[in-house]
Amino acid sequence: MDLQYSASDRDFRQQARAWLAANVPTKRRPANGHTSAQYDRDWQRKLYEHGWAGVAWPKEYGGLGLTGLQQVIWYEEMARARAPHYINTTYVALMHAGPTLIMRGTEEQKAFHLPRILSGDALWCQGFSEPNAGSDLASLKARGTIDGDDIVVSGAKMWTTDAQHADYQELLVRTDPESHRHKGLTWIICDMKSPGIDIKPIRTMLNDEHINMVFYDDVRIPKSNVVGEIDGGWASALATLSLERGLGFIGDQLELYERVGRATDMAGKLRLEDGTLAIDDSSIRQKLAALKADALAIRAMTLADIAETDRTGQPGPKGSMMKLLVTSAHKALSELVGDMMGWDFLEFDGDRSAHPWTYDYLWSWVFSISGGTNEIQRENIADRVLHLPRAR
Amino acid sequence: MYLAPDGDELEIAQAAAGFLAEAMSIERLHGAACADMSADLRHSLGSMGWFALALPGHAGGSGLSAVEHALFFREVGRQCGPVDVLAQCLAATIVDDNALRSSIVSGDVGVALAVGDGTGLRIFGSENAAFMLQLGRDRSDLYTFKNSASEPRASLDPATSIRVSDRVPTVASSETGDRAWNLGQLGTAAMLVGIAEASLDQIVDYAKVRETFGKKIGSWQAVRHPCADMAVRLEAARAQLWFAATAMKEGRGDAGVHLDAAKYLANQAALANADTNIQLHGGIGVTDEHHAHLYLKHALVLARLFGGRREVLGRLLHAEVED
Numbered sequence: 001m002d003l004q005y006s007a008s009d010r011d012f013r014q015q016a017r018a019w020l021a022a023n024v025p026t027k028r029r030p031a032n033g034h035t036s037a038q039y040d041r042d043w044q045r046k047l048y049e050h051g052w053a054g055v056a057w058p059k060e061y062g063g064l065g066l067t068g069l070q071q072v073i074w075y076e077e078m079a080r081a082r083a084p085h086y087i088n089t090t091y092v093a094l095m096h097a098g099p100t101l102i103m104r105g106t107e108e109q110k111a112f113h114l115p116r117i118l119s120g121d122a123l124w125c126q127g128f129s130e131p132n133a134g135s136d137l138a139s140l141k142a143r144g145t146i147d148g149d150d151i152v153v154s155g156a157k158m159w160t161t162d163a164q165h166a167d168y169q170e171l172l173v174r175t176d177p178e179s180h181r182h183k184g185l186t187w188i189i190c191d192m193k194s195p196g197i198d199i200k201p202i203r204t205m206l207n208d209e210h211i212n213m214v215f216y217d218d219v220r221i222p223k224s225n226v227v228g229e230i231d232g233g234w235a236s237a238l239a240t241l242s243l244e245r246g247l248g249f250i251g252d253q254l255e256l257y258e259r260v261g262r263a264t265d266m267a268g269k270l271r272l273e274d275g276t277l278a279i280d281d282s283s284i285r286q287k288l289a290a291l292k293a294d295a296l297a298i299r300a301m302t303l304a305d306i307a308e309t310d311r312t313g314q315p316g317p318k319g320s321m322m323k324l325l326v327t328s329a330h331k332a333l334s335e336l337v338g339d340m341m342g343w344d345f346l347e348f349d350g351d352r353s354a355h356p357w358t359y360d361y362l363w364s365w366v367f368s369i370s371g372g373t374n375e376i377q378r379e380n381i382a383d384r385v386l387h388l389p390r391a392r
Numbered sequence: 393m394y395l396a397p398d399g400d401e402l403e404i405a406q407a408a409a410g411f412l413a414e415a416m417s418i419e420r421l422h423g424a425a426c427a428d429m430s431a432d433l434r435h436s437l438g439s440m441g442w443f444a445l446a447l448p449g450h451a452g453g454s455g456l457s458a459v460e461h462a463l464f465f466r467e468v469g470r471q472c473g474p475v476d477v478l479a480q481c482l483a484a485t486i487v488d489d490n491a492l493r494s495s496i497v498s499g500d501v502g503v504a505l506a507v508g509d510g511t512g513l514r515i516f517g518s519e520n521a522a523f524m525l526q527l528g529r530d531r532s533d534l535y536t537f538k539n540s541a542s543e544p545r546a547s548l549d550p551a552t553s554i555r556v557s558d559r560v561p562t563v564a565s566s567e568t569g570d571r572a573w574n575l576g577q578l579g580t581a582a583m584l585v586g587i588a589e590a591s592l593d594q595i596v597d598y599a600k601v602r603e604t605f606g607k608k609i610g611s612w613q614a615v616r617h618p619c620a621d622m623a624v625r626l627e628a629a630r631a632q633l634w635f636a637a638t639a640m641k642e643g644r645g646d647a648g649v650h651l652d653a654a655k656y657l658a659n660q661a662a663l664a665n666a667d668t669n670i671q672l673h674g675g676i677g678v679t680d681e682h683h684a685h686l687y688l689k690h691a692l693v694l695a696r697l698f699g700g701r702r703e704v705l706g707r708l709l710h711a712e713v714e715d
Contacts, residue, residue: 001394001395001396001397001398001401001459001634001637001638001641002393002394002638002642003393003395003635003638003639003642003644004393004642005393005715013715069393076715257713264709264710285705285706285709286701286702286705288709289656289704289705289706289708289709290656290705292653292708292709293632293652293653293656293657293704293705293708294628294657296632296635296649296650296653296713297628297629297631297632297653297657298628299635300395300628300631300632300634300635301627301628301631303393303395303631303635304395304396304631304634307393307394307395307396308394308396311394318627321623321624321627324620324621324624325624325628375613375617377620378613378616378617378620378621379613379616379620381619381620381623381624382610382616382617382619382620385620385623386592386596386619386620386623387596388596388599388600388610388611388615388616388619389599389600389607389608389610389611390611391611391612391613391616
């Protein structure tokens with residue numbers, strides 16, 4: 001075991017820290033609408049122009065070609081610098097679509113899409129879940145019928161984050177109507193400006209409209225947009241999901257430590273309803289310290305997992321464990337800050353920048369449901385880590 | 393950077409597991425007069441060199457690091473090993489006198505662990521011990537020990553006997569600094585991680601064979617999900633244990649902070665996993681013949697040694713870590 005950073009790792013940290021300190025936007029991200037998507041595109045464009053786009057991407061595709069450990073350093077420095085949150089409208093493009101295309105796309109698909117994703121010109125959304133298939137993706141029903149050089153798509157997708165801002169979608173449809181479960185699915189690049197697509201926003205408990213229902217009425221998509229094989233989309237979908245469950249939340253994992261620090265600083269200034277300073281309340285002190293220990297453990301788990309992945313070239317099955325721990329620690333931290341803030345915690349209009357702690361409290365449910373509910377993560381652990389008898 | 397046991401470290405862990413399963417299997421705790429280290433066990437551990445594990449090479453030790461120390465005590469924890477094993481290892485590291493040190497390392501003399509309890513000393517370990525070791529964050533003292541001066545007390549934990557003493561003991565050897573304390577904290581955290589692991593392994597094995605309502609209980613979500621939570625708690629505590637051990641080995645300035653976090657997480661993981669193990673076993677889980685309660689009772693002792701919950705959290709709150 002060792003904890004040594006190489007000289008190039010340390011150099012990388014210094015460069016990242018210096019660049020972020022000088023370049024992190026001072027302007028707050030707008031709360032909603034196309035102005036927030038434009039803010040994300042502008043930030044991504046700035047990262048791109050200064051050579052910081054695609055931290056997880058190989059160099060040959062325009063990324064930084066960083067090792068897992070250097071990615072950890074990058075996200076730690078992003079959290080320290082309070083850079084714009086990386087889970088924004090560019091997230092699916094950078095963290096799912098791009099890496100999936102790199103693994104399974106054709107040369108034409110890569111040449112067209114990858115530069116647009118890196119520069120922030122193309123935003124993507126995910127079209128996996130459906131109204132009757134949340135975490136159970138094998139029961140998808142949206143249909144793709146082969147018609148000459150096109151696939152004609154009909155049906156509906158659900159929980160599609162940022163569909164209204166997206167240029168493209170990673171769309172999973174059933175191309176073999178006789179097929180069952182995970183067979184007969186196809187992963188297609190869908191141009192969101194195609195005729196026949198109708199987007200209906202779903203207002204969430206966060207008082208925003210970032211998720212949508214998307215309807216497809218005979219949407220024609222060229223067969224050349226298929227990623228992987230027709231009817232062989234499950235393998236591509238698994239590639240996408242392993243990205244999400246592996247390092248997809250790495251930033252949140254590492255950011256937790258910074259957030260506990262901010263909450264502790266806040267406790268040193270906030271007065272509780274009876275006039276005592278929050279930090280003088282022993283229950284608050286103990287909970288803050290316990291969350292700090294959790295944050296350190298999450299960092300240790302992340303470093304262990306990344307070292308293992310760098311060494312073997314294979315992500316381990318620990319993504320589900322980290323996601324469970326991170327989502328529950330995030331929720332506990334929000335609840336604690338809520339206790340400290342008292343009545344002010346209840347003032348909220350959906351603006352994340354203006355009310356970060358209340359937003360994150362409400363977000364904690366989204367976080368523990370999206371990308372596979374916490375219950376599904378427990379099932380994964382029971383199956384893949386503990387090898388318990390199958391429940392299904 | 394690599395944060396998991398590797399190469400020689402794995403071999404040492406396997407050797408320790410094999411040896412301890414023979415020499416002090418948890419089965420012993422179902423027999424009579426089972427607490428603490430017997431003179432035979434002490435000699436057996438000594439002859440294999442386990443008490444010299446954390447001792448530098450120039451002092452006759454194995455020259456291994458905090459990492460191997462943690463790997464060994466995790467295996468000790470899995471068998472609910474006696475607290476005196478730790479006291480014996482730590483005493484070897486603070487003694488300057490060559491003759492005394494070699495008799496500790498060989499197991500010829502025994503060392504119990506002493507902790508201030510507000511009015512006097514609370515002593516954990518064998519009444520045949522010739523010495524007792526009291527550790528603080530800034531100094532460690534080895535005292536000579538007279539049996540007549542202590543009074544036995546009832547002990548919840550079958551693996552550990554307890555005596556109290558209000559006598560001011562005679563110092564045999566002392567050391568300033570936090571080295572021995574840190575090794576003690578790491579060792580107890582490692583034993584607690586071993587208990588958290590053994591508890592999870594026990595219920596997972598049972599869930600694969602025991603059937604209710606016509607199905608293996610491991611296929612019911614009411615069992616699967618608490619087991620998954622046990623695995624997550626364990627993984628967090630174990631990852632932080634490796635981090636703390638490695639930080640100590642490499643002499644990082646923030647090693648103490650990582651040790652406090654490791655101890656807190658190990659306390660929580662061992663107690664919660666021992667609790668869930670009993671619960672998911674159903675009726676058999678509360679019987680004396682089962683191991684499940686042994687893990688819980690031993691964890692209750694270890695969780696209070698080298699930093700209980702309040703103490704470590706109090707230090708952690710404003711502590712700073714390095715990159």
